[in-house]
Amino acid sequence: MAAATSIASALLSLTLILLLFLQSHLVFSFPFDVEDDDEVYVLDNPIPNFLSRSRFLARASNMIKKGTHCDPEYKNICNGVSANNGTSLLYCCKTHCRNVLGDMNNCGRCGVKCKFGERCCNGSCISVVYNDNHCGKCNKKCPYGVKCDYGSCGYA
Template sequence: MATTLPLIKLVTILSIFIIPMTLIAHSSLTSDVEDEEDEWVMDDQFLSQIVRPGSRFFASKIKKGVRCHEVTNNICPGISVNKGNGLLQCCKKHCRNVLSDRNNCGSCHQKCGFGELCCNGLCTNIAHNVDHCGDCDQKCPSGVKCENGSCGYA
């Protein structure tokens, strides 16, 4: 009984540190993905049929996070998706929407700063921009200022 008590203490201490570290590591690995879509729908149906005919990845939809290689398997080389609201590029071996991805804004590896979102491929400060107030494409009414991400905040 006396030898099991230190073992129980050791297991308890390790579990206190291992579980939070696992959660932190998982959240840092998944934070690179910024797109809200689960999949992208290609705009050009003809292109979707000739780029990779017969491929299970390339019907008219591309799933979020699909792997690519810039030379040998580039399934997202500047493809317009979601009715012009997305433009896919192969960044770090994954398809990314460079019109809305904060880590690949406008092109691969262009990160937006603190307080900025990627709006239509441009890093935009959403705290003071009347055309993107608090979020992309949230316009303030004419003559109303955007302050702290809210239209007409006083």
Template sequence: MANAILKLTTVLILLIFSTLHDSHFASSTDVDEDHEDINEEEEEEYVLDTRIPHLGPRSRFLATIIKKGRQCNLETNNICNGVRANKGRDLLFCCKKHCRNVLSDKNNCKVCGNKCKLGQRCCDGVCTNVLSNASHCGKCNKKCSPGDSCGSGVCGYA
């Protein structure tokens, strides 16, 4: 009986911790895609690796920058379909009506509409469990020291 109570208590504590932990790691990209969002890990604007030639009489500088969340239309104003930005770190696509970085957007991971599950983030276009991955512990590209494991998104968690 005591063993069953101990197991139940442990499960409840883990469930509560997991819920609190996941809410801590929830990014603003969980918001409806039609609203502009700001993910703290992403930059406010994307500096394009190559200039967009079809923007008309805009300055050379303005033709190389796309603001985060900029509106687009797949048929008439597709300024961000397959465009590389920020020295290759970002890959922009027009998802619904906004430019999205499919390498880090958890609602459009690798392709538009591919949502990562709870406890996952989009790391280089792959939905990754950041709660237990030693190469992406707590967030993308945060590596634990050699010999340390990742538990609950913390390196060396015992």
């Protein structure tokens, strides 16, 4: 009987630990969007590719993958290049293409880092924790009369 009691006690303890872990994970999870590393920028004005006569390869010059290697002194492919219908502006920051309109480590220009609780919205670091016009992420407006608290509209 003592062995059954100790097994039941161990299972109950394990269940409680698991529930506490899951609850803390849900409470402390970061509610803001995280950028996708596989993002591709579609250029507003394609870069001409004179080496390629193929239509398939020519299409590749219309896109730049996020983080593409660039060299500011030689063949810089992202020096003030507009992409995604004007929502992205690519610059070569530390030899990699970065969107200075949305990159939290290069906001507005290379090397400008946004603080904790801020996002890079259209090239400016904006607090998204209590901002009714940028609640939790850029351009997410709370309904009229509803306040933004902790990055959520109407947090209760």
